[in-house]
Every structure is written in structure tokens, then in C-alpha cells.
Amino acid sequence: MFGFFDFDFKKFLIVVLILALPLISLNLERRDNESETKWYQKPILWVVHPTQKAFTDFSQGVARTTSEYLNLIDIKKENRILKEELATIKQSLSEREELKLENDRLRKMLEFGHDVSHQMLAAQVTAVDLFSSEYSSLKINKGTNNGIKKWMAVITHEGVVGYVLNTTAEYSTILALTDRNAVIDAIVQRTRARGISEGVGRDLSRLKYLNRTDDVEMGDLIVTSGLDGLFPKGFPLGIVSKVSKKAFGVTQDVEFRPSVDINRVEEVFVVLTPKNPLTTPTPSPTTQPSPGAKAKQ
Amino acid sequence: MTRPSWVFINFTLFLMMVLICSSLQSSLLHWIFNWHATFQLAITIAVYVILNRGQVESLIFTYLAFYCMAALSNMFEGVAVLTGVTLYLGLRTIRTRIYSPTPTHFTWAALSSIFLFHFLSWIFTVGLELNVPRAHPLVWVLEILITALGIKPLYHLLQWIDQKTNRVTVSEIIL
Numbered sequence: 001m002f003g004f005f006d007f008d009f010k011k012f013l014i015v016v017l018i019l020a021l022p023l024i025s026l027n028l029e030r031r032d033n034e035s036e037t038k039w040y041q042k043p044i045l046w047v048v049h050p051t052q053k054a055f056t057d058f059s060q061g062v063a064r065t066t067s068e069y070l071n072l073i074d075i076k077k078e079n080r081i082l083k084e085e086l087a088t089i090k091q092s093l094s095e096r097e098e099l100k101l102e103n104d105r106l107r108k109m110l111e112f113g114h115d116v117s118h119q120m121l122a123a124q125v126t127a128v129d130l131f132s133s134e135y136s137s138l139k140i141n142k143g144t145n146n147g148i149k150k151w152m153a154v155i156t157h158e159g160v161v162g163y164v165l166n167t168t169a170e171y172s173t174i175l176a177l178t179d180r181n182a183v184i185d186a187i188v189q190r191t192r193a194r195g196i197s198e199g200v201g202r203d204l205s206r207l208k209y210l211n212r213t214d215d216v217e218m219g220d221l222i223v224t225s226g227l228d229g230l231f232p233k234g235f236p237l238g239i240v241s242k243v244s245k246k247a248f249g250v251t252q253d254v255e256f257r258p259s260v261d262i263n264r265v266e267e268v269f270v271v272l273t274p275k276n277p278l279t280t281p282t283p284s285p286t287t288q289p290s291p292g293a294k295a296k297q
Numbered sequence: 298m299t300r301p302s303w304v305f306i307n308f309t310l311f312l313m314m315v316l317i318c319s320s321l322q323s324s325l326l327h328w329i330f331n332w333h334a335t336f337q338l339a340i341t342i343a344v345y346v347i348l349n350r351g352q353v354e355s356l357i358f359t360y361l362a363f364y365c366m367a368a369l370s371n372m373f374e375g376v377a378v379l380t381g382v383t384l385y386l387g388l389r390t391i392r393t394r395i396y397s398p399t400p401t402h403f404t405w406a407a408l409s410s411i412f413l414f415h416f417l418s419w420i421f422t423v424g425l426e427l428n429v430p431r432a433h434p435l436v437w438v439l440e441i442l443i444t445a446l447g448i449k450p451l452y453h454l455l456q457w458i459d460q461k462t463n464r465v466t467v468s469e470i471i472l
Contacts, residue, residue, distance in 0.1 A: 015386060018356070018382055018386070019379065019382060019383070019386075021378075021382075022375045022376075022378040022379035022382060023375065023379060025374065025375045025378065026373060026375030026376070026379075026425060041368050044316065044364075044365050044368045045368060047313070047316050047317075048316055048319065048320050048365075048368070048369060051316070051317055051320035051321075051324075052320045052323060052324040053324075055320060055321055055324040055325035055328075056324045056325065056328065058325065059324070059325045059328040059329060060328065063328070126324060127320070127323040127324040127327070127369070128323055128324075128327050129323065129369075129370050129371055130319055130322060130323045130339075130366055130369040130370040130372075131370045131372055131415075131418075132323075132327070132333050132335075133333040133334065133415070133433045133436040133437070133440075134372070134415075134418070134419065134422075134430055134433070135370055135371040135372055136371070137370070137371040139323075165371070173371075175371065179371060180428045180430055181371070181428060200431065201430060201431055201433075202333065202431070202433065263327075263331055263333075264331065
């Protein structure tokens with residue numbers, strides 16, 4: 001009858017101690033503004049990063065070789081179609097260039113501050129998050145040796161990828177905008193309604209803290225507001241896929257599909273000199289505007 | 298070579314395999330399959346060590362292996378190690394009851410551990426983080442099915458490594 005109380009207290013203590021150690025380490029874990037990796041993580045990353053890069057280079061080499069041979073048949077046809085599209089785009093670009101120049105002239109006349117060119121660094125994606133079903137992060141082959149620091153924005157020509165979370169000398173970890181811990185200040189391009197983009201995971205994000213009265217529809221483009229000092233203004237985040245308003249509450253829920261497919265991105269640009277509207281001084285009237293962003297390898 | 302040397306070599310070899318397999322999962326296999334599910338080689342190796350080593354050695358290996366895996370992810374290291382240690386305790390308990398050192402039992406133990414790792418890490422994240430993640434059980438099941446394709450050759454490979462490094466698999470360990 002009293003056998004129920006006969007248990008090994010020593011084993012129980014050991015089990016509690018074993019389970020308590022990771023919990024204690026969670027409390028001690030600091031998420032501060034340090035950009036450098038901690039010393040005890042460096043040996044792990046020193047082994048892992050070159051291995052990931054080697055695997056990535058191998059797979060991309062195989063894929064490139066295969067696609068070159070298999071796609072020869074369609075290349076000629078595609079070439080003709082692309083030439084026609086290019087001609088149309090060139091004409092459109094020329095018209096937009098004229099508008100931009102006129103805009104710049106008007107800005108100078110009104111003595112407004114205007115966009116400076118963003119200095120960008122191209123990088124290759126070498127790996128994704130190990131547990132990509134719950135977390136969205138990427139690793140790129142550039143680090144502090146190339147001038148990368150924590151919180152720098154990462155983009156592609158299609159839109160925003162995320163921002164730099166951690167760096168080593170040679171590699172960096174990017175927190176993708178679909179990760180639930182990624183937050184970016186965003187606006188709806190059509191109506192300028194402002195909210196905060198937060199990742200939901202699995203190729204989906206949501207725009208939070210939108211007023212219930214804000215006009216948002218499916219198909220609207222979400223862009224960066226530039227007010228967080230991280231991202232240049234106007235970079236595409238995604239397209240609205242769902243708008244829902246509850247019967248009560250002051251906000252509405254908006255979900256959007258990111259413009260960039262995080263699972264397929266291979267090259268990215270890290271914005272090295274973002275424009276911060278709170279700290280960037282207004283340039284003098286003699287300053288000439290630069291013809292867009294410059295990318296450097 | 299002395300026995301401690303073989304133990305050290307074997308331990309280091311398995312830890313390096315966890316690192317390399319984790320790198321393989323997050324790079325080459327991702328580019329090939331482009332899914333959220335992949336071959337979970339790293340957790341399988343950790344399960345093998347837990348089931349075929351002594352208490353202290355397998356516990357230390359668990360701490361290091363899951364810490365290394367967390368270094369390749371955005372997952373908190375504490376959550377990963379806590380999940381790994383919980384798996385360790387569960388596997389060691391089951392080992393004294395129903396487990397036998399055959400490929401079939403190892404396959405069931407490893408595949409269950411993969412699913413439990415995702416489930417338990419999700420539970421711990423819900424309890425310990427402010428931002429509640431969504432669970433994707435279908436992805437976890439898909440991962441088990443994919444891993445099942447290659448788990449038997451992996452088991453024989455690990456056994457072969459143990460033989461070459463003069464490690465006798467410990468089959469009668471009482472928790």
C-alpha cells in the first residue's frame with residue numbers, strides 16, 4: 001500500500017536538473033545589439049558554412065549544366081519574345097526617366113530632400129534555415145569583412161527578402177520577412193494606409209495594426225514605408241491575399257503573399273547605406289541626383 | 298590505440314556527421330527538393346547515439362548535437378537543447394522497456410523522434426515565446442515519410458562506423 005511513495009528521489013533530482021539547464025540557458029540568452037557571433041558558436045559555424053557553400057555550389061553547378069542543355073530548344077523562341085518585350089520596356093523606361101528628371105528638377109526648386117543612391121552589395125544564398133517548416137532564415141556568403149552589419153536590409157529586384165540578423169567575418173544570417181519574428185514598417189501603396197508587416201511562416205505574412213477604416217483590397221501592393229530606417233521607401237513586400245474584419249475591434253487583419261519567393265531566392269542585395277529620414281541631412285542644391293542604385297560585387 | 302582514444306574519435310566523428318548532415322539538409326537537399334520537409338539525417342544520428350551509448354556520453358552528445366543544430370537555425374538554442382534532452386529521456390526510458398538493437402526498432406524510434414522533436418519544440422515555443430507559431434503536422438509527417446526512405450542504409454553506415462572505431466554497441470544499459 002505504501003509502495004506508491006517509494007521512488008528514487010536521486011534519479012528524480014537528476015532528471016529535474018537535466019531539464020532545468022536548457023531553461024536556465026534560455027534566460028541567460030541575450031538578444032541584444034551585438035552583431036558578432038559569440039565565441040563558442042564560431043567553431044560550429046567555421047565547419048558548417050564552407051560545407052553549406054560547397055553543397056550549394058555543387059547543386060547549382062549541376063542545375064546550371066542540365067538547364068543549359070535541356071533548354072537549348074526553347075532558347076531561340078524565348079529570345080525572340082524577350083527582344084520584343086525589351087523594346088517595349090525600353091520605351092517605357094525612357095518615358096519614366098523623363099518623368100524622374102522632371103521630378104528631380106521640381107524637388108530641387110522646392111528645396112526638398114531627395115533620395116540618395118543606395119550602396120548595395122550582392123551576395124549569394126548558401127543555405128536556408130535547418131527547420132524551415134517553422135523558421136524562415138537564409139545564410140549568405142558575405143559578412144563583416146564586406147561591410148555588413150546587423151539590421152541591414154536585404155532585397156532582390158523583385159522586392160524585400162528580410163534583414164541581417166547575425167554576422168560573422170565571412171557569412172551572415174538573414175531573417176526573412178515570412179519569419180514570425182520579422183517586423184517591417186509597411187504601407188499599402190494605393191491608399192498609403194500604414195501598418196506593421198509580420199511573418200506568419202510558410203510563405204505568408206500579415207499586416208498588423210491597420211485601422212478598421214483603412215481602405216485595403218485584395219490585390220493591393222504592400223511596400224516599405226522607409227520610416228523604420230531599415231529599408232528604402234517603396235520596395236515591394238507583397239500582394240494582399242486576404243482581408244478580414246471582425247464584427248468588433250479597431251483593426252483589420254490583412255494577409256499578403258511576399259513578392260519574393262524565399263524558398264527559391266539565390267542571389268540577394270544587402271543595402272549598405274540605407275536612407276534614414278530621421279538622420280539623413282538635406283543635401284545642398286548643388287548636389288546632383290545619382291541615376292538609381294549602384295550594385296557592387 | 299587506447300580505448301579512450303577510440304571513444305574520443307568516435308564521439309568527434311559522430312558530432313562532425315551531425316554538422317555535415319545538417320549542412321546538407323539546409324543547402325543541397327533544399328535546392329534539390331525545395332520543400333519545407335527534408336531528410337532528417339541529423340536527428341537520426343543523434344537518436345542512434347542516444348540508443349547505443351552509455352548515459353553520460355549520450356547525454357553530452359545530445360547537448361552538443363542539438364546545440365549545433367540550433368546554430369544552423371533561427372530556433373533558440375535553449376528550446377532545441379530542451380527538446381533534445383526531453384527526447385533523450387524518453388528514448389532512454391523506452392530503451393529499457395521495449396527496444397532491441399535491430400534496424401526495424403531503430404527505424405520506429407528514429408521516425409517517432411523526428412515527429413516528436415517538431416511537436417515538442419512547437420509546444421516549448423508556444424509556452425516560452427510571445428509570438429505563437431503555427432504548427433504544420435502535415436509537413437512533419439511528410440518529413441518522416443521522406444526520411445524513412447533512407448534510414449536503413451544510414452543505420453548500417455552508422456553501425457559500420459562503430460565497428461571501424463572499435464565501439465561495441467551497449468545493449469544492456471539500465472536507466
